[in-house]
Amino acid sequence: MATAVKMDEDTKSKLEELQAEIKLKTGKKVTQQDILARLVESAIDSRAEFIDSFREGTTSLDADELERFNGGMISSGVETTEADIDDILYG
Incomplete structure (x- = not known):
């Protein structure tokens, strides 16, 4: 079951360009639905x-x-451990 998807003219044009390029470069005809999927x-x-x-x-x-x-x-020259960080953050 197909459902309509609304798109502006620019997007529709880009989708058609992509569809044509796929056909040109692969020799395969694909639907716009296949491309979107x-x-x-x-x-x-x-x-x-x-x-x-x-x-x-x-x-x-x-x-x-x-x-x-x-x-x-x-570098401050002081090595900080995870425990140091936890102590600073959580007291």
């Missing part, structure tokens, strides 16, 4: 990343930002 399965496989794509703003640092962040870190 495969996209949903792909999103399920990387669920956390897919969900994060709907968050506002940047969710992670790129390599340069991470290097700059870590470059600002210094």
Whole structure:
């Protein structure tokens, strides 16, 4: 049983482009329903990343930002254990 999915013209156009490219590169004719089903399965496989794509703003640092962040870190010379952290946080 098929159910209609509403989408704007731009999205519909991109779906049609994808459909045509699949046909051109694989020689296989696939339906838009097949494409959407495969996209949903792909999103399920990387669920956390897919969900994060709907968050506002940047969710992670790129390599340069991470290097700059870590470059600002210094060692105090004091080794801290998990017990030390627990004691500080929980008293």
